[in-house]
Amino acid sequence: MRRVLLIGSGEVGAKHAEALTRTEGVDLVGVADPSPVVTPPAGVPLLARWETALDRFAPDVVVVATPPGTALAAARAAARGGAAVLVEKPVTLDPADLTAAPEDERIFVAFQPHFAPGLAGLLDQKPTVRRAAVTLECRRDRAYYRTWRTRYATAGGVLHQQAIHGLALALRLLPPSPITSCTAQVHRERRWAESEDRITATVTFEDGTVLTVNARVDSTDQPRRHELTLHLDDGQQVHVRGRNLEAGLGDPLSAPGDLELRQAMYRALPAGDAGPYHPSLFPLPQLRRTLEVIDHAYRTARNVSESGTAA
Structure with a gap:
């Protein structure tokens, strides 16, 4: 069972929370957001600071669903801690922010x-x-x-x-x-x-x-x-x-729904540093x-x- 921390509890974070709780093999252990728009699922603790949540839960996977102003910093901190990270687009608006950093190899963009x-x-x-x-x-x-x-x-x-x-x-x-x-x-x-x-x-x-x-x-x-x-x-x-x-x-008539695509994306996240992805x-x-x-x-x-x- 992979332990997942969700950073961000707004409109997009709520979609991740629902999908994560319905995905086999993952356990949503916490949500971090100083001003949540949507209440986390029942029984899932809410913390105000993502830094505190990373230390407390030591997650295997971190999903970052915050605006560009904080998304990249949170994702990189989670990756440095050893987690596989999924971050919502656009992550940042400035291409220069994506100058190579070693931890970026553990971060993936949520394009379900x-x-x-x-x-x-x-x-x-x-x-x-x-x-x-x-x-x-x-x-x-x-x-x-x-x-x-x-x-x-x-x-x-x-x-x-x-x-x-x-x-x-x-x-x-x-x-x-x-x-x-x-x-x-x-x-x-x-x-x-x-x-x-x-x-x-x-x-x-x-x-x-x-x-x-x-x-x-x-x-x-x-x-x-x-x-x-x-x-x-x-x-x-x-x-x-x-x-x-x-x-x-x-065929568009038999296309998978958003939930199915998100679940496929979560399952594809690597465990550890093993490849290929x-x-x-x-x-x-x-x-x-x-x-x-x-x-x-x-x-x-x-x-x-x-x-x-x-x-």
Whole structure:
């Protein structure tokens, strides 16, 4: 039985708490949060400080579900203590924060859609991808933009908060080539927070590969979807489908639910330092390239006003 500590008891932390208590082979021994939004499961102790919780419980696994301001520090401290760590995206907004640290090899990013049907084999096979297209259509209401999500400096934008699952998957499959150009536009019509309602971007890399993004969180008449299309070197196309990639390469009608994907992610976490790791696990050091691409898109983006003109 692996002892698990959960750091963070907000909206996302509550999802982890429920999933962990329903996963065989793990024991949720404690929750750490100075101001919990959601009460921990019955019988699970709540501590205010994650530092105290790490010392008290000496967990085998730590799940970090806190905003970027504390996520990286908590994850690295847990990893230095010997735990396998799963940390919620975006972890940090600054790519420079992910300069190599020895403990980062024990930290993985919580991208549960990467455990969708067929994706482990795709990541293991690594076909030659020449073009990748990420599409996000969903709707976030005003209530979503509260507390730490209100400001870009603490939450980032649509690419950090929403489209990062597909972006990270695409960049794992594209060759690791430097960026040569980027064109992007951001739309802010509702102005419920500093984040945008929509962003489109085309990123070209030195080897000629291209990544395109069309992500919006103000959709009203389109079904929710977060999908990735891969154009392979041999002319074939691979489609990763779902409301949030969860159908993978399979049939959307039989896609696994969020609980099943989270449980697969927990089970894949390594015990000790033994490898190789499950292909769908996303090591923290790989996140730096994703954040660099996101940062580049926002730094070069033009703002589009309500009248549709770029500024």
